[in-house]
Amino acid sequence: QVQLVESGGGLVQPGGSLRLSCAASGSIFRINVMGWYRQAPGKQRELVASITSGGSTNYLDSVKGRFTISRDNAKNTVYLQMNNLKPEDTAVYYCNKVGIWSPWGQGTQVTVSS
Numbered sequence: 001q002v003q004l005v006e007s008g009g010g011l012v013q014p015g016g017s018l019r020l021s022c023a024a025s026g027s028i029f030r031i032n033v034m035g036w037y038r039q040a041p042g043k044q045r046e047l048v049a050s051i052t053s054g055g056s057t058n059y060l061d062s063v064k065g066r067f068t069i070s071r072d073n074a075k076n077t078v079y080l081q082m083n084n085l086k087p088e089d090t091a092v093y094y095c096n097k098v099g100i101w102s103p104w105g106q107g108t109q110v111t112v113s114s
Contacts, residue, residue: 009108022095
């Protein structure tokens with residue numbers, strides 16, 4: 001089982017940027033699709049962005065043009081660059097496979113507030 005550790009969250013003002021990182025304990029080279037998810041208080045967890053092993057990406061409509069997902073298989077790491085953050089982006093962010101999930105990490109809190 002791949003273990004996942006997210007980092008890079010924090011408190012940022014609207015319009016600000018953050019870069020999240022997800023370090024995997026095992027190789028993600030053979031994991032076809034990796035994704036970033038988020039869960040806001042009182043809401044269900046949702047898939048924000050995904051990336052295939054070939055580099056194809058997909059985004060939730062509300063983050064298109066603002067978020068960029070990338071992966072470095074050699075470093076077993078997945079990233080999420082978040083720009084022009086909005087208060088509605090406030091959530092705990094998690095990474096995981098898309099499909100059959102590995103155990104969830106602790107996530108990283110992103111708070112967008114003035």
